[in-house]
Amino acid sequence: MKHLPKHLQPRWRYLGVGIEAWPDADLTRGAFQRELWFAAQNLLGDVGSADADLTVLGFRFGGGVGETVVRARRGHADEARAALACVDDVGGDPIGVRVRGVSGTVRACEERYLGGRAGHSGKRNVAFEDADRTAYSRDGALDVRLPSGFAGATQLDFEP
Amino acid sequence: MYEAVHAYPDGDSTAARFALTAARYGFDGVVVRVRSAGEAGPASYERVRDEYGVDVVDGIEVVAENPQRASGGIGNYRPKCTLLLVRGGTDGLNRFAVEQERVDVLARPMAGDGDVNHVLARVARENGVRIEFDFGPVLRRDGGHRVRALQGLRKLRELVEKYDAPYVVSANPASHLQLRAPRELVAVGEAAGFTGEQIEAGLAEWGRLAARNRERRSESFIAPGVKRGRYEEDD
Numbered sequence: 158m159k160h161l162p163k164h165l166q167p168r169w170r171y172l173g174v175g176i177e178a179w180p181d182a183d184l185t186r187g188a189f190q191r192e193l194w195f196a197a198q199n200l201l202g203d204v205g206s207a208d209a210d211l212t213v214l215g216f217r218f219g220g221g222v223g224e225t226v227v228r229a230r231r232g233h234a235d236e237a238r239a240a241l242a243c244v245d246d247v248g249g250d251p252i253g254v255r256v257r258g259v260s261g262t263v264r265a266c267e268e269r270y271l272g273g274r275a276g277h278s279g280k281r282n283v284a285f286e287d288a289d290r291t292a293y294s295r296d297g298a299l300d301v302r303l304p305s306g307f308a309g310a311t312q313l314d315f316e317p
Numbered sequence: 318m319y320e321a322v323h324a325y326p327d328g329d330s331t332a333a334r335f336a337l338t339a340a341r342y343g344f345d346g347v348v349v350r351v352r353s354a355g356e357a358g359p360a361s362y363e364r365v366r367d368e369y370g371v372d373v374v375d376g377i378e379v380v381a382e383n384p385q386r387a388s389g390g391i392g393n394y395r396p397k398c399t400l401l402l403v404r405g406g407t408d409g410l411n412r413f414a415v416e417q418e419r420v421d422v423l424a425r426p427m428a429g430d431g432d433v434n435h436v437l438a439r440v441a442r443e444n445g446v447r448i449e450f451d452f453g454p455v456l457r458r459d460g461g462h463r464v465r466a467l468q469g470l471r472k473l474r475e476l477v478e479k480y481d482a483p484y485v486v487s488a489n490p491a492s493h494l495q496l497r498a499p500r501e502l503v504a505v506g507e508a509a510g511f512t513g514e515q516i517e518a519g520l521a522e523w524g525r526l527a528a529r530n531r532e533r534r535s536e537s538f539i540a541p542g543v544k545r546g547r548y549e550e551d552d
Contacts, residue, residue, distance in 0.1 A: 177338075177494060199459050200508055239508040242501035245457045245494075253494035255342060256501060298337060309330030309493045311337050313368055 168231040171214070173257045173270025174241060176223040179307045180277055180293040180300050182250035184223060186216035192247045193227070197240035209233040211240060214263060220277040221295060224257075226266050234259050283315050318499045319523035321348040321376065321402075321422075321487045328491035332362060335493055336369045342498040346372030348523050350402055350424075352380055353394075374527040376400035378424060384413035395419050399530045400523075402449075406431040415441040415448075421526055422447045422485055427469030438480040447526065448473065448482055450519055452502060453489035455509060467509055474511060485526070486519025 160166075178184065190213040197206040210233075214226040229237035241254050260266035277293045277300075285292070285301045285308065292299040292310070299315070301308045320339060324332040332349045339347045349362070362373035377398040379390035387403055387410060395401055403414040405426035414423040415437050423446055426433050433448065441448055450473060454466035477484050486506070490496045497505075499520055506516035532538055537545045 179494075199463070200505075235504045235507060238501055239504035242497045242505050243456055251492070251494045253338070253496060255498050298334060307329065308325055309334040311331070311333040313333040313365060314331050
């Protein structure tokens with residue numbers, strides 16, 4: 158079908174989103190998109206969800222951190238923010254989500270809000286709760302592997 | 318704006334990790350609510366505060382199954398911490414907590430079979446006990462549990478507005494991954510029928526409470542409006 162004339166095309170807002178997870182998490186764009194749709198539908202209902210029309214565009218994830226651009230219809234950025242805040246788990250991996258900012262174009266969004274933090278830079282052994290544990294480090298933060306999962310800590314917890 | 322968090326061993330992240338994440342998210346501070354006094358105390362919070370530039374407040378959340386036990390906890394912990402919270406969740410505990418002037422915050426009043434009515438809202442206001450709006454289930458549950466949590470929040474909001482009771486807002490995060498930035502909480506609050514100002518005021522209230530209690534615990538404090546020191550000069 159012939160595309161709409163420019164003044165009738167929908168206007169969008171692009172949310173630059175930072176994602177954080179435990180080091181063993183494996184997230185994909187598809188899984189995140191699905192969770193986001195669920196979250197939007199549960200929180201905003203079918204009507205609100207259709208209005209906001211959330212789409213995950215770029216998606217990068219590795220080493221426990223990721224970032225993505227989420228497209229929302231203009232005027233629904235706050236609803237998009239609320240739906241994103243309710244995504245707490247993707248395929249069984251708990252995640253932290255933070256909207257770093259909102260832009261009018263994908264390019265501005267990527268330039269201004271993405272390309273930030275690197276993933277895990279290394280492993281080291283730490284003494285946590287009187288036991289020797291492996292910890293994954295990433296700019297000051299340490300994720301300590303425990304038998305039951307992970308514990309979040311920082312350098313500060315292991316300095317005397 | 319402040320967030321009140323459950324740090325290791327109650328939660329999955331240490332107080333330092335919460336502080337690091339909260340600083341990135343734009344909070345002014347975190348209230349660490351532990352279940353008992355001891356281990357990692359205010360001394361280690363001091364270092365975290367200096368390192369990450371966010372305030373860390375030592376709080377104790379009294380979790381008891383009945384008012385008698387809670388009463389013991391309050392007497393025991395009140396002198397040892399800056400903020401004292403009592404976890405509600407039953408009618409008896411909610412009632413008990415709002416009647417105690419020594420309690421700062423009644424946490425999770427609508428969890429479980431807990432309920433709040435006009436009597437409790439009025440008493441909470443008289444005693445200055447903050448009622449907590451717990452956004453945890455709204456952010457992390459779905460289906461029927463979440464619907465009931467939203468119903469609870471709505472009822473609580475109507476009572477708090479009507480009787481002008483003091484309140485705080487928290488997402489009750491148990492790990493740094495469950496932490497959400499203030500603007501996200503405002504957006505969720507607005508979707509749930511709150512105004513943005515209400516959420517911001519509820520988050521800021523933690524900081525105000527901490528500042529008030531620190532002043533009260535300082536050496537020069539005698540009674541509200543009375544403190545030891547040089548007299549104030551008239552202008």
